[in-house]
Amino acid sequence: MSSPVGLPFLSFIKLDRDASSPIYIQVAQQIINAIQRGHLLIGSKLPGTRGLSDILQIHRKTVTAVYAELEAQGWVEVRPNKGTFVINPSGGSLPSEILITPTSLAKYPEKVGYLFNQSNILDSPFEYSQCRYGFNDGIPDIRLTQMQNLSSIYSATMKRKSTRRKLGAYNQEGSEYFKAQLSAYLNLSRGLHITQENVLITRSTEMSLYIISQLLINSGDLVLVGELSFFSANMVFQKAGARILTIPIDDQGIQVDYIRNNFDPTSIRLIYITPHHHYPTTVTLSAERRIELLQLANEYGFVIIEDDYDYDFQYEQSAVMPLASADTQGMVIYIGAFGKSLAPGFRTGFVVAPHDLMCEMRKYLGIIDRQGDIIIEQALGEMIEEGDIHRHLKKSLKIYRERRDLFCELLIHFLPDVVSFKKPTGGLALWTEWSVPFSLLKFANGCIHDDLFIPKTLLYQNAKVTAMRLGFGHLNDSEMEQSVAILKSRYDKMI
Known part of the structure; x- marks a missing residue:
């Protein structure tokens, strides 16, 4: 049995003498909360009315009213000549022998008391180590990032009145200024012909793929990926219910002729590719196969998701343009990561697609990223406009x-x-x-x-x-x- 001596009542009872609620109600409610949270165990003896009044610096009659309220609600039992004891309100009166080993409720449950969906598909493949x-x-070297320059741009953006006004409202559409700068940047560097209406800003490539999969994939749909491919993308597609099959890879990228010879192209919902440097083998999809793949998509109506995850890191003068730059039928969804050479907090994902698909994608973005990150987007837009990124x-x-x-x-x-x-x-x-x-x-x-x-x-x-x-x-x-x-x-x- 717990002794009332030393119980930390002041740690869980805080009185607001200016509140409209009476003091005795405040005390009673907070004692009930302490019982529920296990700070006061079943079987605990509470201090006498004089003792508690001294601890809380309230009138003894107020404590009497507190104990009367607790007894009326079934939280305590007043035993003549013995004292006031905490009881289980669902279990009736305290037995004649007071609990010797009360059960503590001051521990958060280890398991839920209900059923929920679990997924082996999304088991995290990421590992961490303390190895030197x-x-x-x-991934880029964070030590090469000009942190002082980034900090200055971020700080200046934060201080602008125009930015602070935007922070007062939700903005699932993202920064129009950043989208305008990004679309111009992509047009110049990737040979695209887009406007800001064709751009969706996300937090990462995985978020981009998740939104796309919600719109395009139904249970059982056939998705083709490289025989060796990006594990995160495969996880997203499988979770959406896709049936994933693979395409062989050689030194010219995915074997496009294998698609025509081994699949009914009309049964294919989409193909996920990383053509600039195939993940993980780093080979580049040849120009001939790019043209062939686009023709096949136009002919049979399957979608191409082109993930240009490392386009910025190219060491040759003649860069291969994305498939999206040659797409005239709206069959390619182009995704990537902007600012990948910067610190992780300054990176953002993007999706480029025709306007009708973009309208639907923004609905999903409004659910999972309604607030966005207007400050980062504004800062990145300035880095493009001022030439800092280049x-x-x-x-x-x-x-x-x-x-x-x-x-x-x-x-x-x-x-x-x-x-x-x-x-x-x-x-x-x-x-x-x-x-x-x-x-x-x-x-x-x-x-x-x-x-x-x-x-x-x-x-x-x-x-x-x-x-x-x-x-x-x-x-x-x-x-x-x-x-x-x-x-x-x-x-x-x-x-």
């Missing part, structure tokens, strides 16, 4: 090109005749194929002991291939050399 070194699937990309691309070249040299030096690859024309990752089949999962687990982390999402192994997608963009020269040296050391121990 690590590979990823190709200058930052030009400077960082020189560094990333040098890192790509060094990474290739290190692989050749440390792992000759073991790892084969083709130097990519862009992007921040290499597709590496290993000449000797071995357990990549065991290899990655061993690297952890050497302070090198290789996530499972970078490992691609089946009967045909033993390969890894290794991102280099986030590593400086020293980190890159140490990481490749660990790969060599661990490989020698396994083989």
